[in-house]
Amino acid sequence: MVNRPPGLSVRLKLKLSYAGFLMLAGTLLLAVVWVFLLRYVPEKIHIQAVPQTERVAPSTGRPFPDAPRSLFVPNRSDLEEAFVPKATLALVFLLVFGLVGGWILAGRMLFPLTRITQATRLAAEGSLSHRIALEGPSDEFRELADAFDGMLEKLEAHVAEQRRFAANASHELRTPLSVTQTLLEVARKDPGKLEGELVERLHEVNLRAIHLTEALLLLSQADQRSFTRERVDLSLIVEEASETLIPLAEKRGITLEVSGDVTPTPGSPLLLRQLVMNLMQNAIVHNLTAGGTVWVTTGRSSSGVMLSVENTGEVLSPEQVSTLVEPFVRGTGRIHSDHAGVGLGLAIARSITQAHDGRLSLTPRAAGGLHITVQLPSHPHERDKPEKGLRP
Structure with a gap:
């Protein structure tokens, strides 16, 4: 200071x-x-004396009784x-x-x-729950007080979210370390017992810890917005992601349908690729056990570009959907699947979307499953171009 x-x-x-x-x-x-x-x-006044004869009444000829002698x-x-x-x-x-x-x-x-x-x-001093709540008509001071209250509300929610995130991250990181410590103690007590199984378990636990650390680093990078913006076509990223995830979809009996228009947007190719991969993999993993479908569509609108990921699956309530973007919140069956994540997929997707000045919304489908929509700003050089037809 x-x-x-x-x-x-x-x-x-x-x-x-x-x-x-x-x-x-x-x-x-x-x-x-x-x-x-x-x-x-x-500055000076000259007064001429009035003769006595001029101070008489014209009708009688007699002087006025109150005629002034001086002025x-x-x-x-x-x-x-x-x-x-x-x-x-x-x-x-x-x-x-x-x-x-x-x-x-x-x-x-x-x-x-x-x-x-x-x-x-x-x-x-750390008290973020206090609000000004200024009364009276709307004026400059009222607007300033309301803006400050809004900032305090967002800051309080952000701090609470960071505290929950830190607690959850500590818990998630402690789990593989505890498992590793237990396996190492077992190996030290009996070095020749279950050597192959022990190595395999250690490998899985270590790989999970690596994935969790990489996810935390990626989430931190998205929150800090420490990236260079380039022209990125979401439709090309969707095509690349679909080619990568086709084996996973076929293995689980999921049909993957991709369509849309060219959707240029300013951003980080690496982060947007991670965004698309997280959403598509989430839609494949959290689907029906067989015969499910995932629809991925890209398009443009007057307000920017849009990415839509929709899948079949279990019926979800709005309350359940509202918690899916929270860190370390996993969907049904995710922990026991062959592509068990670390609970940061949708949280990373939301952070990447917000870092690109976009908006991510989740809506449960009436027939079951989830509909995720990502709205991003269009590239400045592409806003005035006419929209093209959908690409099959």
């Missing part, structure tokens, strides 16, 4: 600004009055003596009124900032 010398408070600055503006307006008003008065008041007309000096003291008192009153009123008005105007500052300090 940079050390800065103390300065005037915002409230004091506003008070001085209000008072200064009021003084300026009062001074200008008095100056205008003074200028206009001086235009009609000469007083103020000159500029008289005006200055009368105007300047009153103007000075008026300016002093405006100064005091501006300072007091400015202090009160500044306090009322800055009161929301006080609540926002308190909430910021609580957040800096």
